[in-house]
Amino acid sequence: DFATPRAVLTGHDYEITCAAICAELGLVISGSKEGPCLIHSMNGDLLRTLEGPERLEGPDNRPRPKLIQASREGHCVIYYENGLFCVFSVNGRLQATMETDDKIR
Numbered sequence: 239d240f241a242t243p244r245a246v247l248t249g250h251d252y253e254i255t256c257a258a259i260c261a262e263l264g265l266v267i268s269g270s271k272e273g274p275c276l277i278h279s280m281n282g283d284l285l286r287t288l289e290g291p292e293r294l295e296g297p298d299n300r301p302r303p304k305l306i307q308a309s310r311e312g313h314c315v316i317y318y319e320n321g322l323f324c325v326f327s328v329n330g331r332l333q334a335t336m337e338t339d340d341k342i343r
Contacts, residue, residue: 245282260308265328267314269303275316277328286330290318305342317342 250270257268265285269275275288290301305317312328321342325334 245278245280247276247278247282247284249276249278249284249287256303256306258306258308258314260310262310263308263312263328265308267306267308269306269316271302273300273302275303275306275314277314277330286328288314288316288324288326288330288332290316290324291322291332291335 247266247268250268252271254268255271257266259266264280266278266280267275267288268278273290276284277286277288278284290303301322302319303316304319307315308328309315313333314326314328316324316326318324321338321340323336323338324332326332
């Protein structure tokens, strides 16, 4: 038997740096080197784009996602390499942010 992909997910222009699968909701969330994070269905449909907070954006200072985790309740936590945590709903709404100086792994 040969393994075949269930779907091909497209939409990032740069290399993928982090990803999370939420099987309960049927979602795949991925972040790329130059942002943003994308939410796909398990069938490969692009559902949402999660943009970092505006204060991080700019031509030379785009938010760079490092870690992603999704919950079955529909929340997505993204840790950016500059020490910023963001919580999004799966509908793409930014719900909370928090900055830390600690090194997160």
